[in-house]
Amino acid sequence: MSGNWTEQHIPDQRGRVAIVTGANTGLGFETARMLAAHGATVVLAVRDVEKGRRAAARMTGDVTVQALDLTSLASIRSAAADLRAAHPRLDLLINNAGVMYTPKRATADGFELQFGTNHLGHFALTGLLLDRLLPVSGSRVVTVSSTGHRLRAAIHFDDLQWERSYSRVGAYGQSKLANLMFTYELQRRLARHGTTIAVAAHPGVSNTELVRNAPAPVRLPVTWLAPLLTQKPAMGALPTLRAATDPTVTGGQYYGPGGLGETRGHPTIVSSSRDSHDQATQRRLWTVSEQLTGVTFPAPVTTPSAISGREREG
Incomplete structure (x- = not known):
């Protein structure tokens, strides 16, 4: 596609269901808003339902809210059950939520907060919803990573939860590297079957609330220089939207x-990064993630009768 890809390039999304x-707020809000504006049925999967309702009220189109706390496997399973009941088929799962540079904290299940939220939470949600995407032609799983996947980033299998020592930057980098490795491994598993695909994206440096947990030496300069260093969330959301909707x-x-x-x-x-393409580490991370979350992915099944959004609309 020639020229700059913008919101105007988003194809008609009528008949598609997106989570x-x-x-x-931020990138997720803009992603959902633009999908709904182009006709998709959109579910805002959020921890704070009241904030989600206020966000939905600012969008046009078919928008609903689903409670989802990615720091709790129980919440993820409950949300997945609700979504499966409400939507027999899904077209888009956009794994956008994330935390960044948080103080040392654990999720409800004892995982380091950034790894648990950014990677394990989305890994579990995807596994629990994947069979709703598999039969649908053109369906996609889009996972948001970051340029931070290059920064002091490695998968620390000997201390995944950072129990021996903790680095906010290192833990964030691990979680974002895991997002990419998950995407690449998922795509490899899906590639033989020709229906659902897995894609990754990152927003660049966007002016959102994500930096609120950063240490003051990082947070304050970014806040002061935000107009010069960052772009608006609507621009930061475009890589995710292109990954989710561009027919090419x-x-x-990785967008x-x-x-x-x-x-x-x-x-x-x-x-x-070169590390993100290490297939042996991708496979090992997948196995460990299944063990930690208790979620095993369904095997893709080739189906000649994949259902398109247009067919469902009619």
Whole structure:
């Protein structure tokens, strides 16, 4: 596609059902808003239902709210059960929610907060909903990573929960590297069956609430220089939206801003770190993630009668 990809390039989404996690503010809000504006049925999967309702009220289209706390496997299972009951088929699962540079804390299940929320929570949710996507032609799982996947990032299998020592930056980098490894491994598992695809995206440096947990030496300069260093959430959401809707996407790709060191600009295919493509580590992370969450993914089944959004609409 020539030229800069913008909101105007989003195809008609009527007949498609999209779930967006963390959609009551920032990037998730803009992602959900634009999908709904183009005709999708959108579910805001959020921890704070009241904030989610206020966000939904600011959108046009078919928008509902689902309680989802990614720091709790019980909440994830409950939300997945609700979503499965309400939506026999899904077109888009957008794993957008995340936390960044938090103080050392654990989830309800004892996972380090950033790894538990950003990776394990979305891993579990995807596994519990995947069979609703598999029969649907053109369905996608889009997971939001970050340029932070390159920053002091590794998968620390000897101390995944950072129990021996803790680094806010290192833990965040691990979680975002895990997002990419999950996407690449999921795409490899799906590729033989030709229906659902897995894609990753990152927003560049966007002016959102995500930095609120950063240490003051990081948070304050970013806040002061935000107009110069960051782009608006509506621009930051475009890589995710392109990954979710562009008909040229084939799966296993990574979208991010195309300008100024991937900090800002219109979305394009970008590269990820060499470590993110290590297939042995991807497979090991997948196995460990299944063990930690207790969620086993359904095996994709080739189906000649995959259901398109247009067929369902009629």
